[in-house]
Amino acid sequence: MSGQRSTELRWLENDSRFIIAHQQPATLMDILVSRGVEKNRLLRHTGIFYEDVIRGQLSISPSQFLKLVENSEQLYPGKDLSFVFGHRIFPGNYGPVTDALLQSANLNQALDIACLCHSMISPLITPHKIIDKDICHIYFYDTSGSGKNQRFILETMMTALSHFGRWNNTQKAPWHYSFNYPQPEHIEQYQVHLGSKLTFNAQLCSMQLPVDYLFEKWEDDSTAYTVARQQSQEIIAQQPNSFLYAVIQYLHEHIRHSPSLESTASHFHMSPATFKRKLKKHGARFQNLQDQIRKQIALYLFQHKSYNNEQVAEYLNFNDINNFRRSFKRWTGMTPSLFRSDFI
Amino acid sequence: MNNAKQLLALHKYKILAILLIANALVLLNLAAGDIKFQQEVDWLDIFGEGGAVMLSTCWIALVLCSRPAGPVTNLLVSGLSCFFIASFQDFLDEIIRLPEGVQWASWLEAMPMPAGMVLLTIGLYHWHKEQISLNQQLQKRERIFRDHRHYDPVTCLSSAAYLKQQLARELKSGSENLQPTSLILLDIDGFHQINNKYGHHEGDRLLLELSELLTLNLRRCDLICRFAGDRFAILLPQTSESLSHLIADQLRRSCEHFAFKTLTGETLYHTVSSGAATALETTSEVLLESANKALLQAKEQAATRQNNDKQQVQAA
Numbered sequence: 260m261s262g263q264r265s266t267e268l269r270w271l272e273n274d275s276r277f278i279i280a281h282q283q284p285a286t287l288m289d290i291l292v293s294r295g296v297e298k299n300r301l302l303r304h305t306g307i308f309y310e311d312v313i314r315g316q317l318s319i320s321p322s323q324f325l326k327l328v329e330n331s332e333q334l335y336p337g338k339d340l341s342f343v344f345g346h347r348i349f350p351g352n353y354g355p356v357t358d359a360l361l362q363s364a365n366l367n368q369a370l371d372i373a374c375l376c377h378s379m380i381s382p383l384i385t386p387h388k389i390i391d392k393d394i395c396h397i398y399f400y401d402t403s404g405s406g407k408n409q410r411f412i413l414e415t416m417m418t419a420l421s422h423f424g425r426w427n428n429t430q431k432a433p434w435h436y437s438f439n440y441p442q443p444e445h446i447e448q449y450q451v452h453l454g455s456k457l458t459f460n461a462q463l464c465s466m467q468l469p470v471d472y473l474f475e476k477w478e479d480d481s482t483a484y485t486v487a488r489q490q491s492q493e494i495i496a497q498q499p500n501s502f503l504y505a506v507i508q509y510l511h512e513h514i515r516h517s518p519s520l521e522s523t524a525s526h527f528h529m530s531p532a533t534f535k536r537k538l539k540k541h542g543a544r545f546q547n548l549q550d551q552i553r554k555q556i557a558l559y560l561f562q563h564k565s566y567n568n569e570q571v572a573e574y575l576n577f578n579d580i581n582n583f584r585r586s587f588k589r590w591t592g593m594t595p596s597l598f599r600s601d602f603i
Numbered sequence: 604m605n606n607a608k609q610l611l612a613l614h615k616y617k618i619l620a621i622l623l624i625a626n627a628l629v630l631l632n633l634a635a636g637d638i639k640f641q642q643e644v645d646w647l648d649i650f651g652e653g654g655a656v657m658l659s660t661c662w663i664a665l666v667l668c669s670r671p672a673g674p675v676t677n678l679l680v681s682g683l684s685c686f687f688i689a690s691f692q693d694f695l696d697e698i699i700r701l702p703e704g705v706q707w708a709s710w711l712e713a714m715p716m717p718a719g720m721v722l723l724t725i726g727l728y729h730w731h732k733e734q735i736s737l738n739q740q741l742q743k744r745e746r747i748f749r750d751h752r753h754y755d756p757v758t759c760l761s762s763a764a765y766l767k768q769q770l771a772r773e774l775k776s777g778s779e780n781l782q783p784t785s786l787i788l789l790d791i792d793g794f795h796q797i798n799n800k801y802g803h804h805e806g807d808r809l810l811l812e813l814s815e816l817l818t819l820n821l822r823r824c825d826l827i828c829r830f831a832g833d834r835f836a837i838l839l840p841q842t843s844e845s846l847s848h849l850i851a852d853q854l855r856r857s858c859e860h861f862a863f864k865t866l867t868g869e870t871l872y873h874t875v876s877s878g879a880a881t882a883l884e885t886t887s888e889v890l891l892e893s894a895n896k897a898l899l900q901a902k903e904q905a906a907t908r909q910n911n912d913k914q915q916v917q918a919a
Contacts, residue, residue, distance in 0.1 A: 293804065294756050336756045339831060346795070347803065425795050430906065447763045450895065451790075451831035 270502035271378060273321040273403045273541055277498060278382045280307065280317040284324055286347050287331055288312070296334045303330060321383055321403035328383075328408045338445040341411045342452035345418025350426050353379055355490035360423075362484035366432060367473040369423045370397070376491050378501055384412045385504045386420065391563055395473050397466040398555065402503040404542030410440065413464055418452055420466065424477055432472045437461035462558055462591050503541045510552050517576050520545045554590035561599055568595050614667045617680055621663065621687065628691055628711070635708075636701035648697050655690040659683060675733055678726030685719025755829040757807050758814040766828040766836050770887040773840045778884040785839040785847035785881040786890050788898045789817070789854060792874045792905050794833035805865055806833075809873070812863060820857050821850075836894075844881040851877045876901040 271277050278284065284307070291301050298309050305326045311317040319327075331340060350357045356376045363369035370388055377385045383403040389396045397420065405412055421434045435456040436449075442459040443449075449457055509526060510518065518526075523545070524534035538545060553575055560566040560574060572583035587595045611618070663683045670676040692711040701708050753765035770786065777784040791813070798806040810833065817827055817835060830836040837854070839847050858875045865871060878898025882890050 290803075293807070336754075337762070342832070346798065422795070426799060428793075428796065445763065445831070447831040447834075447891075451834045455895065455899065 270499050270505065272502050272537070273325075276318040276320045276323075277378060278319050278321065278324050279379075280312045280319050281315050282352055283348060283380075283382070284319060284327055285312055286351075287327060287344055290340070290343055290347070291331050291335060294336060296331075301330050301334060302327070305330065324383060325403060325405055325408055328411060332408070332411055339448045339452070341414035342418045342448055345415040345452070346422060348380065348415065348419040349423060351380065355487045355494065356380060359484060359487035359491050361426060362478065362481050362487055363424075364478050364480045364484065365474050365476055366423055366468075367395075368484065370395075370420070370473070372488065372491060373420060373423075375488075376495055377504070378495065378498055381416050381419075384409070384416055385501065385507075386416060389559075390470060390473070393470050394563065395468045395470055396559075399464055400504060400507050401543075402501045402507075402541070404503075404540070406542055413438075417466060421453060427477055429475075429477055432468055435467040437463060437465050437467075439464050463555060502537060503543060506538070506543075507548060507552065510548055514549070514552050514556065515574065515576050518549075550586075550590055553586070557587060557590070557595075558598075561595070562602065571595070610668055610671065613672045614676075614680075617667065617677075621684055624684070624688060625691060628688070628695060632692075632695045632699045632701065632708070635705055636699045639698060639700050643700070645697065649694070652690060652694040652697060656687065656694050659687040659690055663687065675726060675729045678722055678729065682719045682721075682723030682726050685715035685722060689713075689715040689719070758811050758829045760814050760818075760835075761826070761828045763828060763830050763836065766826065766830070766838060767887050767891075769826055770838055770890065773838060774882070774885065774887060774890070777841060780841075781883070782841040783843055783881050783883045784890070785842040785844065785879060786894045787837040787839065787847060787851045787854070787877055787879045788830065788891075788894045789835045789837065789851070789858075789875050789877045790898055790902060791833045791858075792876055792902070792909075794873075797871065797873075801865055801867075808866075809863055809871075813858060813861065813873075816857060816861055817854055820854055825850075834898075836891075842881070844879075847879045847881055851879045874905065876905045 288298070288301060288309075292298060302309060305319075305323050307317070307319055307323060307327065350360045353376070356372060356379055359372045360369050363372065370386075373380060374386055374388050383401075383405050385400045385402045387398045387400060389398070399413055399416065401409055417434075417436060421436075422431065425431065431454070433454065433456065435458070436453055437458045439461055440459065442457075446457075506523065506527070509523060513523075520534070521531050524531045527534060529537070535545065538548075557571050557575065560571050566574070568583065569580060572580050575583070577583040577586070584594055587593075587598070591598060593601070663680060666676065666679050666683065670679070689712055692708065696708065696712070753762050754760075755762050770784070773784045791809075794806065794809075797809060810829070814827070814829065814835070817837070821827060821837065822839075824840055826838040826840075828836050828838075837850075839850060842850070855875055855877055858873060861873070863871045863873065876898060878894050878896065878901050880890050880894035880897060882893075
């Protein structure tokens, strides 16, 4: 981090070096090396030197990690790299975060740690947990402009999260997975590594689990967990927030008042031009982010709160129901009524 | 890549000999003749004959990189080396002018070529023999078709994509001949524990050794592949339901008796769960789906059995 000290770091962006190289990146490298891939080919154009990784002092940026992922996907012989990698991410070597995971009394506590420490254990894509009456949903937000590697990272994190608790030999929880892409050829990898509850061609990528499983007891509540959680919190508190995730969170909170680009930019103390440029750096656009969040909320309200068109339109602050219908069609490719008859 | 390097190290004397011959040729030519002036040189010939030298070097390198030492390799390499010598002399001719009446140069251009062809032919014949015996060993792993892109790097079995392809083909011919086709899916119980406890390297080794063991228990017509993760799939052509259950049972029992040795010398035993499905006329997806269902049921039973055992132990 020495290079960062001179310019004060306000946000974690995709060129901020905050990913500790001997944690997840090294795990990925080890898998590739064990399959006979040469290190120098693997690290080509990443700006990472293995000597620095092994010294344990190196931090890399999301862009560098993404380049490593891209190289890995190209060089790996086989289709299961994202799943194999996902299996090895937890409990991992994240210091107090790993301790907190290992001491979690149930799945809910472990997921809380994962969401809290996302910049550390899921630096490229951020999991977001929502619990309603009887189902726990996990959504994923791209926070690094991962582009064509997004699917790989998503599958990795889904595998990793769904194997939570296996370190103390609990049964794998029966998660339901939704993917926003068509069913791939190598469907068997998904069945073996994730399970048979799979939906492809869905509107959003998410994981769902009946709430009861969250509170099935793994361990007794322990002081060790509380301490490890506090320590993790302290580590995370020293870091700035991830820029894109902060924008997404802000939009989530204020979406009902249709925040404009200007007002959002001023909330982040930037000129609209700087704000736009920063979004572009992460492969995002303001309108797209807003649409993505509105779509997610609309789908959630339809599916899990049984709202009707008018209620959703009103919730999202659309003045005109036709306007809402048009927008919904743009987000999902289908009209709200069709969606409701098909999926509910 | 490491593999290629190891193989090259095996052949270091052959490489040295070829380099020495090339060197001797250059010296011999220089001793007898003079280097041509630039205007005398025909560039087209240089490119053509230089290309032949490059290609024959390439062939030698490929053979050396891909074959262990042995008589067949020696034959192939000496045959190709003869090609190399002839084309190299031809190439040197274009750069170095030899005085009239130098007999050995034209011999060097002409003689090695037929000798090389004879050697190469004998080499290829023995390579063919060798391949036949290797194919017999490989048959259960690849059946009639070979495509190196379909290999699983951990177990060296074929991949799920290849199995699906073969399954579809077998179902088609099976329904024409009124012969049922069976499929077994086989899953190691508690595989994640070995990864957690002993590391992923041991997990990979277990997969490799189990794949050898399973292959030994199959008939010649069967095809085994690593489906995904710790799951194997076995295609049984022209096999009835009862026979497929019998084979699945044999596989299960042989896995249970397999004493896997970790690198630290511990012995581990594993149970496996299996699901079988048989059909006369259906699609490969449907057959896979029903085998998958049977497997999931078997796994659930295994889990409850394990739980019961644990409770009994605790009660005792």
